[in-house]
Amino acid sequence: MTVPSGRRERKKAETRQKIADTALRLFLERGYDTVGIRDVAAEADVAVTTVFSHFASKEALVFEQDQGFEQRLTQAVTSRAPHEPLIPALRREIQALVRHCTADGAAPIWRMIDESPALREYEESMRLRHAESLATTIAADPDLSQTTTACRTIARFVIDAYSLARDAADPQTAVDEIFQMIEAAWAVTCPSKNSTGTA
Amino acid sequence: MTVPSGRRERKKAETRQKIADTALRLFLERGYDTVGIRDVAAEADVAVTTVFSHFASKEALVFEQDQGFEQRLTQAVTSRAPHEPLIPALRREIQALVRHCTADGAAPIWRMIDESPALREYEESMRLRHAESLATTIAADPDLSQTTTACRTIARFVIDAYSLARDAADPQTAVDEIFQMIEAAWAVTCPSKNSTGTA
DNA sequence: ACCATAACCCTAACGGTTAGTGTTTAACAA
């Protein structure tokens, strides 16, 4: 009981990591659909059931690193400077995230995702979860007093920005362009504040 | 070749409809996950392969009626009055669509969809396709001269409005609220036109 | 009448996922 501390936790983490690493390597080598769960399990030297005790689905193996995404967005909201406006803070974070996943090293992974409908669907679903989480965080901010609908809307728009910018020819510029639109949409929901007209 | 017209077409349509009706009935009676494809096929008195020759997946059986969605949105853009602004036209269409799917008769179906992760994922994916199609239509409008990014962004926002409004306590009001935000976002991308401030 | 083929059927399989049932081993208490 109490807090299981020590070797057991470490071994579990090692197993998990070994599965994730093996899976990603095989996927990139041979293609996502070509590699089966049974292949991954065999190569990682674990049972199939063990794979599914660490990852909820085959797709989850690919997005293993993506736990931080949600947290980074909500932290951009909660731990911003006092009275700092919301949207620019979110814009900075989205810029960073877009830059991160359009970096050269990440290219093969995202190409693989683009080529697999299953992976695309999975990521879309993830984004919705992130949007909901972000909406809750925004709604909880004491500096802001928006409708539930307004918060959920802005959260969606922000996540859309991430998704759309990644596909754009020039991701950085796209983020700026979309965030001008988001800024305007947000300004409508704030009766008291002025909108910033120029960029 | 040429145009196959007559009995064959009719019979095919009948089979398709029978499968769709049977599936929806069974799903509503016993629950989506409880009913298997083999059950649907048996009850509709067709082979399993026949089911998949009419519908691409189990989820597609539920959204059988939804072919019109994409078309209605794009038509709202293409066949609006000359010089009629884009956003209000889209708002009207989204209002109608939201009203349609929040009607009393449709409630059990949407409850079923909400309860099944697979169906939710499928619908999310559908929405993205609709957004892409809408974006293309908007980009093709000669009256408008926006960036590709701006068109895709607005299209996403409009689809978001549909999705968010359906979940809201008061869907009709939510559509109006979200479309005020969309109107503002759109105005930013139009250098020449004035925005309409009040609703 | 005759052929091409669209629509359908059946069987068998593939691949992701899960249930059921052990076996090992870290963690902890006596």
Place this chain on the structure above:
DNA sequence: TTGTTAAACACTAACCGTTAGGGTTATGGT
């Protein structure tokens, strides 16, 4: 140390959506 508990893992067999392969019927065009 020893015994107990439970977590992590293994193995088997199956479920379910989906597809391939190969055959039958009947519709539509010639």
